[in-house]
Amino acid sequence: MGSLQLFHSFSVSVSPATNLRRPLNNGRVSACLNVDVEAPNPLKMKSGGSKEVIEEEGKVLVGTYARAPVVLSRGKGCKLYDPEGREFLDCAAGIAVNALGHGDPDWVRAVTEQANVLTHVSNAYYSIPQVELAKRLVANSFADRVFFSNSGTEANEAAIKFSRKFQRFTHPDDKQPATGFISFTNSFHGRTLGALALTSKEHYRSPFEPVMPGVTFLEYGNKQTAKDLIQQGKIAAVFVEPIQGEGGIYSAKKEFLQALRKACDDAGCLLVFDEVQCGLGRTGYLWAHEVYGVYPDIMTLAKPLAGGLPIGATLVTERVASAVAHGDHGSTFAGSPLVCSAAIAVLDKIANPSFLSSVSKKGHYFKELLIKKLGGNAHVKEVRGLGLIIGIELDVSASPLVDACRNSGLIVLTAGKGNVVRLVPPLIISEKELEHAADVLHECLPALDSN
Ligand SMILES: Cc1ncc(COP(=O)(O)O)c(C=O)c1O
Known part of the structure; x- marks a missing residue:
């Protein structure tokens, strides 16, 4: 296959003083004033074949990801395609991100219309989609106010800061207001140094210590x-x-959640529910905590909220919000008109009761199907989960099964200590697609015997 980049011509001004360490595009860009140069046109960027992309990636990206050897270049509904046209059924949805699948027409319309009007403004000004999205989140939840950010880890960083500020605000005379945090075994809250400090896996934390001090990990449950x-x-x-x-x-x-709620209330401590992965319809309820009838002081959201665009949201009660003042926190990109318009399109669909009940119904059907088809295998210990967040726990590493599924055109994830197959498909997936996923998983089970 040909070059990774398709070049087009445009006019560029570059200061003669510009000190380019190395000419861009192998010398195609000239560092001089107003000349026609060739530069990559991202809209027309034509990829090479998968092999070429994988090789190029290895040369130019920081090696933070152990990627599966697949290039995904196109998606529609619950299907993904590589550059050679190979089709995959997507039971990962990014990682629980693409709740409406790929290319949902209402989402595409919201994004393109908003991109034509206004993409970004500073949070030093008001913008309509941000206020509209916050109104919808407040109207559909326990929360009174929202802070927007750009990812799950950032939503949790905001929750950390708001919690500390809340303690200072509510104990103004206390020389040592509460600053500690509790997190639990098997928790994941993000990769920045505060959220990372709350993430249980030592392997993620230890290379970067010291992380935020004051976190105690307790047994979940x-x-x-x-x-x-x-x-x-x-x-x-x-x-x-x-x-x-x-x-x-x-x-x-x-x-467990009831006990946490009561203990927090008695001690004046805040209860934060991280629903970055399990929230927004994934369980068949808009919020996972609705299943339990226990409500937090703060809830963090991210992954599916803008249907694939980066967003984080920290939802808080008025009591928490009252402790937060101008300048306490902020973000350049957060809550942009573009991202908030996308999120409104997502939330309007997911919050619809008939959409949520379809998720419940499909989740129940899928879980039963998986139990029926996989339950008899000696390596399968448990099929668990709620709605369309399902785990298949194995007594061995899940990787050979995940790899075999991918080779058979099904994308699934691992979780836990690598011994759990995680299924978090787009919420729009059909029963027929779920049946196909269960069949592929079943057919690929022998891969576990070579473990
Ligand atoms: C529960 C939970 N919280 C936080 C995060 C971090 O989100 P992000 O990767 O968007 O920073 C994740 C990501 O997987 C998550 O599952």
Whole structure:
């Protein structure tokens, strides 16, 4: 296949003083005033074949990702395609991001119309889509106010800062207001140094220590240890995923979340639900915590909210918001008109009760199907989850099965200690597609025997 880039001509002004370490595009860009030069046109960028892209990636990207050897260049609905036209059924949705699948017409319309009108403005000004999205989130949740950011980890960083500020604000005379945090085994809250400090896997944290101090990890589900620590009065907030995603698809018990709620109320500590992965319709409920009837002081959202564009949201009660003042936090890109318009299109669809009940119905059907088709295999320990967040726990590494599925045209993820197959398809997936996914998983099970 040909070159990675398709070049087109445009006029560029470059200061004669510009000191280019190396000419761009192998010398095609001339560092002089107003000349016609050839530069990559991102709209027409024609990829090479998969092999070429993978080779090029290895030369120019920082090696943070252990990527599967697949280039995804196009998507429609729940299908993804590589540059050679190979089709994949998407049961990963990014990682629980593309809730409406790929190229949803209402989402595309919202994005293109807004891009034609206004893409970005500084948060030093008001913008209509941001206010509209916040109104919808508030109208559909426990929350009174919203802070926007650009990712899940940032939504949690905001929650960390707001929790600390809340403790200072509510204890103005206290020389040492509560600054500690509780997080749980198998938790995942993000990669920045605050959210990372709340993430249980030591392997993620230890190369970057010291991370934010003051975090205690407790056993997920253990009410008593949490109660004992919270009542000591040194904890600003407890961070918990009502359903843990990265950690292996573990659902909290109602009594556990109820106990956390009560202990937090008694001690004046905040309860933060991280619904970055399990929120926004994935369970068949708009918010995962609705399943339990337990409500947080702060909820963090991200992944599916803007249907694939970067967004984070920290939803808070009025009590929490009242502790936060001008200048306490902010972000250049957050809550842009473009991203918020996309999110409005997503939220309007997902919040529809008939959409949510279809997720419940499909999730139930899929789980039963998986239990029926895979349950008899000696390596399958459990099929668990709610709605369209499902984990298949194995007694061996899930990687050979995930690889075999991909080779058979099905994209699924791992979770936990690598021994869980994670299924988080687009919420629009059809029963027929779910049947196909279950069939492929079943056919690929022998791959586990070579473990
Ligand atoms: C529960 C949870 N919180 C936070 C994050 C971090 O989100 P992001 O990768 O957008 O920073 C993730 C990502 O997987 C997540 O699953």
